Amino acid sequence: MQRSMAYERHLNLEATELRLGLPGSDEAPEKTSTTPSVRSNKRASPEISEESRSKGSSSLSSEVENCEGETAPPAKEQIVGWPPIRSYRKNCLQPRKNDRVDGAGMYVKVSVDGAPYLRKIDLKVYKSYPELLEALEDMFKLTIGEYSEKEGYNGSDFAPTYEDKDGDWMLVGDVPWDMFISTCKRLRIMRGSSEARGFGC
């Protein structure tokens, strides 16, 4: 349930082009589109087709209308590859929060002690610690517990930690969310042992 909400939020963000990337700057919006635009040989006259949604390549506004739970006003129709600016240039001019941001997301690896393989999540999808922790709990089927500044994570065997830009391992939740996003390189959910407890002392 929570997962689909997170996905839907993700979908909405893309469709309304509220993210940092610019129109036409990458393939991702086209790939997540649910409604292909239908084109025919007949074309309305230029004046009329300015208003028409189906003009040009991959119009995203058709996806906007079809999104469930869409509350933001539909974005103005975005045309692929127009204006003709290379993606690299567009991405450079947008404010960066993190060295590793690219148009398609901010993926970091997540490991869980004892689990056989790693996962990757897109940090850009989440807007706060509770959202992130809920998603991690859901993804790995575990409980992380309550965060407190003094005691770390109470009430469970698991403590979420992350490696920051300096290579240090930190407890998730100590710094403001924005700072976390811009410094987090990877996540590790530590388990049970005194190592994890050590954070709480």
Added chain:
Amino acid sequence: MSEDDDRSPPSDSIANGSCPTRTCTPGSGSGSGSSSIPEYAAPYPDRVLENVFRKRSLVLNLTSWYRVEAMTRSDLFIGNCYAVSPERATSRFTRVRSVTLKGKPRFADFNLMPPNWGAHFAPWVSATAKAYPWLEKIHLKRMSVTDDDLDLLAESFSGFKELVLVCCDGFGTSGLAAVASKCRQLKVLDLIESEVSDDEVDWIMCFPDTETCLESLIFDCVECLVDFDALERLVARSPSLKKLRLNRFVSIGQLYRLMVRAPQLTHLGTGSFSPSEDVAQGELELDYVSAFAACKSLVCLSGFREIVPDCLPAIYPVCANLTSLNFSYANISAEQLKPIISNCHKLQTFWVLDSICDEGLQAVATTCKELRELRVFPFDPREDIEGPVSEVGLQAISEGCRKLQSILYFCQRMTNAAVIAMSKNCPDLVVFRLCIMGRHRPDHVTGEPMDEGFGAIVMNCKKLTRLAVSGLLTDTAFAYIGKYGKIVRTLSVAFAGDSDMGLKYVLEGCPRLQKLEIRDSPFGDTALLSGLHHYYNMRFLWMSACRLSHQGCQQIAQALPHLVVEVIKHEDVVHMDDYADTLYMYRSLAGRRHDVPQFVSIL
């Protein structure tokens, strides 16, 4: 700076002196079966081969000359990697020391081509590895290059000196590491607007520990950290280094250290030009002005990727000598620009963001009397916003910079009057690219189409060879281009024209047309067929989201057997029957290519 330079002469154009219809004289070519479509005699394959390779010469077919040429030509230029097979090229020319290859068409830069379309370097690197073990230089533009390709390159050419990759992708830092470590004679490693994946290999560390031959190291597009200490040591042991363009992960304090080691630099890309985040106080107190003052040979400055405007005055000492300045990643205002630009009297090339507004352009016009090339990029490339530059800036530039040869100008609004003024004030214009970002925007003062403005450009600018049009344009604009654009070689059209007549005017009127790229314009099969007499003279034609059908494209393919006619499908567009969304066609001796992805049909 080479973003769409197009400065290389058209290697595959028909000889400048010869009649463009010479290669299509009836009876001179291979006879094919009769059909109702007029026969376009294919030129002799060798003659086409010469055109594909030649930089500029007469079309002579003397056998002895042919043999001499094969043995002496040392620079191989191939404007379309699919125009000839690597095997044929390498067997024809045996003493090549330098290879230039261009791959995807330019509209691929704007996501109009699905990924994995082609233009693979792999078959070329293996063919040249066998044929030219003495190869020294490779220049690639819009090619797909893999790490394995780079590794093979590094292994195969012991005397390799120069690698230039422009708008390429498919490789990462591990490929760079192979080149850095194995090409011991390397002088030039230029990565320009290419996509380089971060394989977490520190390629800078892979250069040999000894003194290097490096003269040019350009990596401003590489989006990953490099070990700065390794970079500093590299610069320190590269006494011949003249060109250095850093990526945005190099802070201004680090830049200082490099400049101090390399005062002989002529071209510098400054990296972020801001202090690093966890900065020691020391970084802010460094004497940047002296560092710049010590670089007495600096003529080309770029970078400024995350500029802190307070740092800008550091560059004052070099302004008077600058011939080229690239501020196109620097979000600075007119006020911040003025003190800099007012000293740049020798400036010939200037790239900038529209954040400087019309006022900033006026300042440029006041001082930069030697300006030859101007590019104004949009900070915010959306369609429906106010926009900080307009006809006012264009007019000012036309009045102040009379020697202008090349302009690329993005804006939200424009008038015919300003464009006409530029056509009269700047008679030396060779390249005129105006992008009015709102589609179908008329002259915002008169409400009329932009036909007269572009008409004046082709009429008055007698040297014009490259044109990009925009705004509201009727077939009249194309009539002007067909009538006056007699030496136009490259034409870009988007969201323009009323009917087939528009394209017909151009195909019938422009005998020198080499590269034609059109999107979202109402041109159909009839117009396409009107160019049959000319397509063998062209490098390529691109038409996307127009009114073409498969049948129309098929007719072309049947009439012109030496043309490769590709119809490209985009996965998210539902096609009605016969509609051909994207047509990309080009002459070729190689016939249909063997690496066709499933979304491409070759007719």
